[in-house]
Amino acid sequence: MRALTRGASATSALVITLALAAGTAHAKGPGASESEIDAEGNQSGGDLVSRISYTATGQGDGGSGGNVTPVGDWTPPACWYEPRSAKEFSKYVEDMYSETVNTPGQHSYAKTSVGMFRDKYKDGKYENYNLDEADAGNWWVAVQDEDRWMEPEAQLCDEEPFWVENGNAPDVENAVTPEILAELAYNRVRLPTTNVTLAPAGATKVNLPTWAWLDKATFKEVSVTAELDVGGLNIQATTTATPVSLKLEPGTPDAETYPASGECVINDDGSIGEPYAKGRADQTPPCGIKYLRSSGDGTYDLQATVTWEIAWTGSGGTGGDLPDGTFGNDQQIAVQEIQSINR
Numbered sequence: 001m002r003a004l005t006r007g008a009s010a011t012s013a014l015v016i017t018l019a020l021a022a023g024t025a026h027a028k029g030p031g032a033s034e035s036e037i038d039a040e041g042n043q044s045g046g047d048l049v050s051r052i053s054y055t056a057t058g059q060g061d062g063g064s065g066g067n068v069t070p071v072g073d074w075t076p077p078a079c080w081y082e083p084r085s086a087k088e089f090s091k092y093v094e095d096m097y098s099e100t101v102n103t104p105g106q107h108s109y110a111k112t113s114v115g116m117f118r119d120k121y122k123d124g125k126y127e128n129y130n131l132d133e134a135d136a137g138n139w140w141v142a143v144q145d146e147d148r149w150m151e152p153e154a155q156l157c158d159e160e161p162f163w164v165e166n167g168n169a170p171d172v173e174n175a176v177t178p179e180i181l182a183e184l185a186y187n188r189v190r191l192p193t194t195n196v197t198l199a200p201a202g203a204t205k206v207n208l209p210t211w212a213w214l215d216k217a218t219f220k221e222v223s224v225t226a227e228l229d230v231g232g233l234n235i236q237a238t239t240t241a242t243p244v245s246l247k248l249e250p251g252t253p254d255a256e257t258y259p260a261s262g263e264c265v266i267n268d269d270g271s272i273g274e275p276y277a278k279g280r281a282d283q284t285p286p287c288g289i290k291y292l293r294s295s296g297d298g299t300y301d302l303q304a305t306v307t308w309e310i311a312w313t314g315s316g317g318t319g320g321d322l323p324d325g326t327f328g329n330d331q332q333i334a335v336q337e338i339q340s341i342n343r
Contacts, residue, residue, distance in 0.1 A: 050143045051082060051230040052176075052184065058222040059190045068189045068241060068308060068325035076183040078148040079157035080174040083138035083231030089161065090129035093118055121161070130163055137165040138231035140175065145187075166232060178314025181226035182237035182322065186310060188224045189241050191327040194304040196246070199276030203334040206294055209258065210333075211285040212248060212304075213273030219243040219306065220270065237314030241325060245307045246272045246287065251300035251333070254293035258285050272306075291335040299332035 059065070084092070100106060100114040121129050130137070142157035157174055164170050174180065198204070199211045220243075227236040246264040248257050264272050264287035273287030291300065305328030313319040 049146075052181065052226055052228045054185060054188050054224055054226050056188065056190065056222075056224045058220060059192075065190050065192045066327055066329075068186065068191055068310070068327055070186075071307070071324040071326060074323045075153070076187040077145075077174055077180060078151050078154040079142060079144045080176050080180055080184075081140045081157060081159070081170060081172055082143050082176050082228065083140050083164070083233050084161075085138060085231050086129050086131045086134040088231075089121075089139040089141070090131060093121055093129070126163065137163055137168075138233075140164055140170050140172075145184075176228060176233075176235070178235050178237040178316065178318045179312070179320070181228060181235060182239045182312035182314055185224040185226040185237060185239035185312070186322055186325070188226075189222055189239060189310070189325065191222060191241065191306070191308065191325075192219065194246070194306050194328045196248075196273075196302075196304045196331065197275070198331075198333070203336055204291060205336055205338045206291055207338070208281070209283070209285050209288055209290045211273070211276035211280075211288045212246075212264070213275050213287060214246060214271060214306075216270035219272070222308075235315040237312050237318070239310060239312045239322065241308040241310045243270075243272070243306050244309050244324075247303075247305045247307065247326075247328070248287070248289060249303040249305070250289050250291065251302050251330075252291070252293065252295075254291065255300075256290045256292065258288045258290070291333075293335070294337045295333070295335040299334045301330040302333045303330050304328050 097114050097118045101111050120126065130139075139161045140163075141161045142159060144154045144157070148154050157172075159172055162170070162172075169175070194214075196212045196214060200208070204210045221240055223238055223240040225236060225238040228234070244266050246266075248262045248264065250257065266272050267274075274285065276285070289302070305326050308325045308327070310322040310325050311320065312322060
């Protein structure tokens, strides 16, 4: 849950404090500009946020586009574990304790709960936050993606902060690794709007093949790099999306697609489809549509969706593939009857 804020009601403060006592921190979401993502965490008040930073390349000027949608039943992790130095962790706990016990109207149970949490790390199971062993290891804390903190998956990282000596791997699932960084970067890949060039443009005719294509300059690789440098751990991963095909859905069953599957593969030069040239009106386009019925006074919603292959590389020579992603949008197509002239 979210960190304690001043002015919260006693009831809300109680619930929030109990969540903090479980050792959960929050990651900043991808709420930066589309062209450059910088969600580096920092400590503010009693909240300890993710220290992962994100940098994007090839994502355009931010004027249009959207986040990639994974193909299949897969999502990046909604929670994970990150290291914190003994000094940073001790300040986090002390700030949380001080704010809780000094908030006017705070519930006594909340004060007791946060006090017990503090005692565990200061005078109980551990001694003074292991500050005397600060060079020997780090505290690891649970972190949630702030945009997904209400999802059940975000509650799975429920381990209280735990100490790990340098050189040892944390014995928990979802301890941050280059692969997890790559999966988190996947969630921040922003793809360009799929505005397909059509010929005829604007309005087409019934039973007339409409050519569709995307220029190479419009669609190129998009990458997001996630990096974590904290508590002696310095790792990074870059997730890269590469366009591979265009799927055309006419918006009506009264249409045919070219090819019949509606899936136009990418060409060797990185383009998709082929531009229309004068004199080719009777030819079958390599990528396109033929509408069999007029749209009347309205339009059809042509849905153009690009599939992107997604792979990653990371620290220590790590890397691999992630699920393909898609992104698309609708274009309004007016289809008119061909007017014949009787002589």
